[in-house]
Amino acid sequence: MKIAEMHVTPIAITDPPLLNAAGLHAPYALRTIVELVTDDNIYGLGEVPGSVATTNALEAARAVVVGQDPFQLNAIQAGLERHFGPEAAGARGEAPWDKRRTVHVFSAIEVACFDIMGKVTGRPVCDLLGGRARDRVDFSAYLFYKYEGAGGALGFATDPNATGWAKARQAAALDPDGVVAEAQAMCDEFGFKSIKLKGGVMPPDEEAAAMLALQKAFGPGTPLRLDPNAIWSVETGIRIGKQLEGVLEYYEDPVRGQEAMAQVGQAVNIPLATNMCTTSFDNIPGSVRLHSEDIILSDHHFWGGLRASVELARICRTFGRGLSMHSNSHVGISLAAMAHLAAATPNLTYACDTHYPWQSEEVLAGGRLPFDDGALVVANEPGLGIELDRAALETLHQQYLDSGLTERNDEVEMQKVQSGWKFMATRW
Amino acid sequence: MKIAEMHVTPIAITDPPLLNAAGLHAPYALRTIVELVTDDNIYGLGEVPGSVATTNALEAARAVVVGQDPFQLNAIQAGLERHFGPEAAGARGEAPWDKRRTVHVFSAIEVACFDIMGKVTGRPVCDLLGGRARDRVDFSAYLFYKYEGAGGALGFATDPNATGWAKARQAAALDPDGVVAEAQAMCDEFGFKSIKLKGGVMPPDEEAAAMLALQKAFGPGTPLRLDPNAIWSVETGIRIGKQLEGVLEYYEDPVRGQEAMAQVGQAVNIPLATNMCTTSFDNIPGSVRLHSEDIILSDHHFWGGLRASVELARICRTFGRGLSMHSNSHVGISLAAMAHLAAATPNLTYACDTHYPWQSEEVLAGGRLPFDDGALVVANEPGLGIELDRAALETLHQQYLDSGLTERNDEVEMQKVQSGWKFMATRW
Numbered sequence: 104m105k106i107a108e109m110h111v112t113p114i115a116i117t118d119p120p121l122l123n124a125a126g127l128h129a130p131y132a133l134r135t136i137v138e139l140v141t142d143d144n145i146y147g148l149g150e151v152p153g154s155v156a157t158t159n160a161l162e163a164a165r166a167v168v169v170g171q172d173p174f175q176l177n178a179i180q181a182g183l184e185r186h187f188g189p190e191a192a193g194a195r196g197e198a199p200w201d202k203r204r205t206v207h208v209f210s211a212i213e214v215a216c217f218d219i220m221g222k223v224t225g226r227p228v229c230d231l232l233g234g235r236a237r238d239r240v241d242f243s244a245y246l247f248y249k250y251e252g253a254g255g256a257l258g259f260a261t262d263p264n265a266t267g268w269a270k271a272r273q274a275a276a277l278d279p280d281g282v283v284a285e286a287q288a289m290c291d292e293f294g295f296k297s298i299k300l301k302g303g304v305m306p307p308d309e310e311a312a313a314m315l316a317l318q319k320a321f322g323p324g325t326p327l328r329l330d331p332n333a334i335w336s337v338e339t340g341i342r343i344g345k346q347l348e349g350v351l352e353y354y355e356d357p358v359r360g361q362e363a364m365a366q367v368g369q370a371v372n373i374p375l376a377t378n379m380c381t382t383s384f385d386n387i388p389g390s391v392r393l394h395s396e397d398i399i400l401s402d403h404h405f406w407g408g409l410r411a412s413v414e415l416a417r418i419c420r421t422f423g424r425g426l427s428m429h430s431n432s433h434v435g436i437s438l439a440a441m442a443h444l445a446a447a448t449p450n451l452t453y454a455c456d457t458h459y460p461w462q463s464e465e466v467l468a469g470g471r472l473p474f475d476d477g478a479l480v481v482a483n484e485p486g487l488g489i490e491l492d493r494a495a496l497e498t499l500h501q502q503y504l505d506s507g508l509t510e511r512n513d514e515v516e517m518q519k520v521q522s523g524w525k526f527m528a529t530r531w
Numbered sequence: 532m533k534i535a536e537m538h539v540t541p542i543a544i545t546d547p548p549l550l551n552a553a554g555l556h557a558p559y560a561l562r563t564i565v566e567l568v569t570d571d572n573i574y575g576l577g578e579v580p581g582s583v584a585t586t587n588a589l590e591a592a593r594a595v596v597v598g599q600d601p602f603q604l605n606a607i608q609a610g611l612e613r614h615f616g617p618e619a620a621g622a623r624g625e626a627p628w629d630k631r632r633t634v635h636v637f638s639a640i641e642v643a644c645f646d647i648m649g650k651v652t653g654r655p656v657c658d659l660l661g662g663r664a665r666d667r668v669d670f671s672a673y674l675f676y677k678y679e680g681a682g683g684a685l686g687f688a689t690d691p692n693a694t695g696w697a698k699a700r701q702a703a704a705l706d707p708d709g710v711v712a713e714a715q716a717m718c719d720e721f722g723f724k725s726i727k728l729k730g731g732v733m734p735p736d737e738e739a740a741a742m743l744a745l746q747k748a749f750g751p752g753t754p755l756r757l758d759p760n761a762i763w764s765v766e767t768g769i770r771i772g773k774q775l776e777g778v779l780e781y782y783e784d785p786v787r788g789q790e791a792m793a794q795v796g797q798a799v800n801i802p803l804a805t806n807m808c809t810t811s812f813d814n815i816p817g818s819v820r821l822h823s824e825d826i827i828l829s830d831h832h833f834w835g836g837l838r839a840s841v842e843l844a845r846i847c848r849t850f851g852r853g854l855s856m857h858s859n860s861h862v863g864i865s866l867a868a869m870a871h872l873a874a875a876t877p878n879l880t881y882a883c884d885t886h887y888p889w890q891s892e893e894v895l896a897g898g899r900l901p902f903d904d905g906a907l908v909v910a911n912e913p914g915l916g917i918e919l920d921r922a923a924l925e926t927l928h929q930q931y932l933d934s935g936l937t938e939r940n941d942e943v944e945m946q947k948v949q950s951g952w953k954f955m956a957t958r959w
Contacts, residue, residue, distance in 0.1 A: 174654060175662035177877055224652040226602060231659070233838055234603035384849045391819055410661055413838075414845035421812045421846065449605055 104223065106216075108140040109168050111161040113153050114499035115506040116464045117255030118432050119272060121247040124303030124332035125198045125526050126517030130254045131506045132432035132458075136466060136496060137161060137211040139173065139219060147173065147218030148491060149211035150436035151404050152200060153503075154510040160187070160204045161211060173216035173223075176410065183209050197359070197528050199303075199332045199379070200431055200511060206383075206407045213408035214440045214487075221486030228440070228487055232413055232447035239478035240445040241454035243297035243328070244289045245430070246282055247461070248304040250520070251275040268292035272461060278309070279316035286317055289460055294477035296326065297352065297454035303331040307343045307531050318350050326352035326454070333359035333379045334530040337366050344371030353398050353427070353453075356380065359528060361395035374398055378429040382406075384415075391422055398425035400456065401444075404437070409444050416448045428455035435459075435467040438479065439487040446481040464499055468492040532651065534644075536568040537596050539589040541581050542927035543934040544892045545683030546860050547700060549675040552731030552760035553626045553954050554945030558682045559934045560860035560886075564894060564924060565589060565639040567601065567647060575601065575646030576919060577639035578864035579832050580628060581931075582938035588615070588632045589639060601644035601651075604838065611637055623810055623833075625787070625956050627731075627760045628859055628939060634811075634835045641836035642868045642915075649914030656868070656915055660841055660875035667906035668873040669882035671725035671756070672717045673858070674710055675889070676732040678948070679703040696720035700889060706737070707744035714745055717888055722905035725780065725882035726753060731760035735771045735959050746778050754780035754882070761787035761807045762958045765794050772799030781826050781855070781881075784808065787956060789823035802826055806857040810834075812843075819850055826853035828884065829872075832865070837872050844876045856883035863887075863895040866907065867915040874909040892927060896920040 115131035122128075133153030140146045151157060167182040187205050194203065221228045229235045252259035253273045261273040271288030275281060286298055298317055302310040314329050321327075329347065331340075333356045340357035344367060347354065353376040358367050361380045368375045378400035381390040384407075390396065399419055403412045419426040428441060428451065438459055445451045454477070465471045468490040472479060482488025517524045543559035550556075561581030568574045579585060595610040615633050623631055649656045657663045680687035681701045689701040699716030703709060714726055726745055730738040742757050749755075757775065759768075761784045768785035772795060775782065781804040786795050789808045796803045806828035809818040812835075818824065827847055831840045847854040856869060856879065866887055873879045882905070893899045896918040900907060910916025945952045 172658075172662070174658040177662045177664045177875060179662075181664070181877065224654075226652075230600075230602040234600070234605045234607075236605045236609070384845070387849045388819070388851075391816070410841075411845075414842050417812070417839075417842035418846060418849065421815045423816075447605060449609065 104172055105142045106139050106169055106171050106173055107142040109165045110138040110140070111158055112136045112138070112496055112500050113158045113503045114466065114496065115503035115508060116432065116434060116462050116499060117253070119254040119461055120250040120252045120259055121301070121461065122249055122304040123199050123247070123301050123513060124334045124530070126513030126524065127520060128254070128432070128513060129508055129511070129516045130256070130258050131502065131508055132462070133503065133508055133511060134434060135161060135211065136436065137215050138491065139168065139212070139215040141173065141219060145219055145222050146491070147215035147222070148436045148487065148489065149213070149215035149218070150434060151207045151211040152431050152511070156510065157204060157207055160208045164208050164212065168212055173219045176213055176216060179212060179216070180209055198513070198526070203405060206405050210404045210408045213410070214403070217409055218486040225485050227481065227483050227485065228409070228443040229446040229481055232409060232444065235446045235481060236449040237446055239475070239480055240442045241297070241478045242295060242457045242474065243299050243454040244286055244293070244295035245456055245458055245460070246285050246289070246298060246300045247276070248282070248301070249276050268460065269463065279313040282313040283316050283320045287320065293460055293474040295454070296477050297328070298325060299328040299330060299456060301332070302329050303334045303530070307331070307335060307339050311343050311346045314347055314350055328353050328355055328376070330355035331357050333357070334527060336529055336531065337363050339531050340367040341370040344373055348372045355400070361386070361389045361393045364395040365393040368394060368396065374425065376400055376427060378402060387418060396424070398427055398453070400427045400429035402429040403440060403444055409440065412444050413448060416450055420450050425453065426451045427453035430456040430458050432458040432462060434462065435465055435472045435489060436487065438472055439482065439489050442479045442481050443487065464495070466492055466496045466499060532600055533570045534567050534597055534599050534601055535570040537593045538566040538568070539586055540564045540566070540924055540928050541586045541931045542894065542924065543931035543936060544860065544862060544890050544927060545681070547682040547889055548678040548680045548687055549729070549889065550677055550732040551627050551675070551729050551941060552762045552958070554941030554952065555948060556682070556860070556941060557936055557939070557944045558686050559930065559936055560890070561931065561936055561939060562862060563589060563639065564864065565643050566919065567596065567640070567643040569601065569647060573647055573650050574919070575643035575650070576864045576915065576917065577641070577643035577646070578862060579635045579639040580859050580939070584938065585632060585635055588636045592636050592640065596640055601647045604641055604644060607640060607644070608637055626941070626954070627807070631833060634833050638832045638836045641838070642831070645837055646914040653913050655909065655911050655913065656837070656871040657874040657909055660837060660872065663874040663909060664877040665874055667903070667908055668870045669725070669906045670723060670885045670902065671727050671882040672714055672721070672723035673884055673886055673888070674713050674717070674726060674728045675704070676710070676729070677704050696888065697891065707741040710741040711744050711748045715748065721888055721902040723882070724754065724905050725756070727756040727758060727884060729760070730757050731762045731958070735759070735763060735767050739771050739774045742775055742778055756781050756783055756804070758783035759785050761785070762955060764957055764959065765791050767959045768795040769798040772801055776800045783828070789814070789817045789821045792823040793821040796822060796824065802853065804828055804855060806830060815846060824852070826855055826881070828855045828857035830857040831868060831872055837868065840872050841876060844878055848878050853881065854879045855881035858884040858886050860886040860890060862890065863893055863900045863917060864915065866900055867910065867917050870907045870909050871915060892923070894920055894924045894927060
């Protein structure tokens with residue numbers, strides 16, 4: 104069995120005007136969909152954060168991937184590393200999202216290979232990763248400060264015909280009351296039990312007030328998380344952290360870099376989590392030496408695939424680190440891959456992040472994957488357990504072409520609202 | 532698909548009178564063979580170091596294993612951990628071999644499950660571990676000081692009809708000339724390119740002289756290793772190490788414990804290797820903190836199976852440790868599993884240890900697995916690529932019953948030759 108075809112399709116999905124430390128989400132989030140097709144016509148799907156650079160890198164990867172046996176992941180990875188060379192790997196960058204190219208490319212291809220392997224062997228992907236440690240994967244409510252608006256063609260306008268969560272997610276959320284209302288609507292709709300607020304947007308005391316308001320609204324046992332995306336100073340991180348002891352389940356990237364995280368960790372009695380200061384195996388020795396965090400948020404898109412994420416889980420177990428999962432705006436291919444990975448990872452004990460409720464479009468036949476009481480029931484069908492809706496893919500690809508977007512740049516989007524706004528690596 | 536039957540068969544295989552730090556090999560080495568059979572009559576094989584305790588533990592594991600899907604490794608492992616509890620795990624012990632029970636039990640079962648998974652999916656086991664990074668796995672010549680004798684029923688006698696290596700391996704090797712002659716006969720027969728001497732037997736200067744004699748005989752580029760099995764003092768480890776700088780490829784467990792290893796490592800300019808001071812994931816934090824060794828010898832039998840060994844490989848890559856592979860006396864099931872694991876481990880760059888040339892019996896249909904110019908060609912057949920010779924298994928099981936041996940105890944065997952001989956954790 105050989106990979107005979109590789110299709111790379113950039114898509115744009117409607118995204119509401121969500122705020123974060125780097126600015127504002129554009130009306131569309133970009134993803135790139137990879138489809139590998141074997142010579143016996145079995146296809147597998149992968150999905151990664153989109154950009155022209157990533158699409159081009161995936162196109163360039165075709166020369167390495169086509170002709171390979173999808174089970175030969177080590178050979179494919181070595182081939183890609185040779186093809187791209189270390190200089191093409193790219194750096195993570197200071198934004199909340201990760202910009203490394205080679206790991207994204209390999210991740211998309213590896214997931215598609217696992218989808219094929221599962222279909223060929225008649226096994227769900229989780230069974231090829233050691234089998235399921237759980238049948239249901241819990242996700243968390245991922246709250247954002249946001250402007251009013253539906254995103255997409257509506258931009259900052261709202262759809263008057265929307266109902267339920269689709270209506271609620273159009274509302275602005277710019278203060279504690281707005282954040283609580285958003286949380287209530289999202290938890291009512293999806294059944295999430297853990298709640299995360301993307302911070303780094305409002306002055307730190309306002310964000311602390313929002314967390315206290317969430318605790319008051321949802322009760323003191325509710326697992327709450329705050330993620331200022333590393334734009335606070337150590338002083339601010341400690342000061343706000345002390346206010347939130349006993350409130351937060353974990354405190355995600357309050358400050359930038361392993362040294363600063365370690366300082367906050369020593370001063371504040373809340374577990375620290377990261378998807379910014381420890382984001383690759385190269386960062387692990389520093390993490391161990393400094394104890395920069397207590398919990399690592401894995402992400403198969405930037406740790407180098409599903410197997411690498413299982414290996415990260417072993418490292419977490421070995422060094423007494425907790426393990427949770429990070430997300431970016433995504434469709435169901437990534438969600439399915441995340442669910443299979445989480446199902447096969449015994450020590451992934453925290454509810455995973457997902458932006459999925461903020462999106463409304465899908466490339467999957469049958470449409471959006473449903474949450475059941477805050478969890479995704481892990482499919483038992485072969486592979487990822489999903490099928491591609493080719494018409495939907497084409498529609499979202501056309502939407503990508505029409506959007507004119509070529510990469511994620513939340514600073515530029517923010518400047519359309521607040522002239523002269525600038526990203527700051529440390530703002531408060 | 533469910534596991535319907537689990538057969539546990541202790542066997543004894545003829546072993547010559549090999550010397551090591553703990554004494555003398557008995558005339559037979561013990562192994563326990565595990566066969567799992569699915570409800571659709573597909574069987575998988577595993578093999579671990581044998582003892583009554585291990586056989587009993589495997590028998591007790593049957594209640595957990597039977598009825599399980601062989602792909603559900605996480606569930607099987609969790610079930611075994613619950614069943615046995617942490618207190619049954621056992622300790623590694625001070626002898627050159629490992630005495631932990633739960634990891635041995637799981638390792639045997641996991642390998643048998645992989646064999647089944649491979650057969651069911653039509654894939655060699657290496658393809659279920661990420662695919663092959665290499666098609667040939669290099670092994671090293673594993674030299675022992677030894678008394679004259681063939682082992683088994685012949686004990687210290689020799690078979691006058693033996694020819695080739697079977698004749699050569701009967702000879703005594705008790706000084707540098709004997710060690711060189713043994714090495715030449717073994718390398719002539721199998722084509723090994725790397726050479727390891729099991730030390731900790733003769734006074735340290737004699738062992739250093741043997742290494743220098745090997746270097747003289749095989750040339751200065753030959754990768755040589757010396758393994759005193761941790762019974763030297765730090766002073767001796769440093770003194771002998773300094774004599775062997777530029778001679779050894781690596782210096783394996785000269786001293787006992789991570790602290791002592793770190794002291795030797797700082798003083799001697801040879802990479803240190805271990806399969807004694809860092810032998811479980813629990814030991815990894817100490818290894819990282821102290822830098823107790825430069826190279827870890829993995830062993831799927833005591834690291835907890837094939838997936839755990841792949842995870843160990845990632846840890847080695849992450850912390851800049853080299854990776855090699857340890858062995859005990861074994862038959863072809865373990866050898867095949869080791870070869871598949873090594874094939875799927877990109878950073879397993881050293882020739883692996885194996886005792887296989889010292890044994891002559893086999894439980895495999897088709898007999899002994901052949902080395903080709905020092906390497907095992909990794910099978911492309913489904914599973915481990917081996918089939919069980921049930922008559923041979925029965926013969927070796929009867930040999931086990933007849934041997935009267937219940938566990939490995941090299942001290943007792945040594946006392947039969949040298950009355951009052953005692954193992955010493957630090958001898959020189």
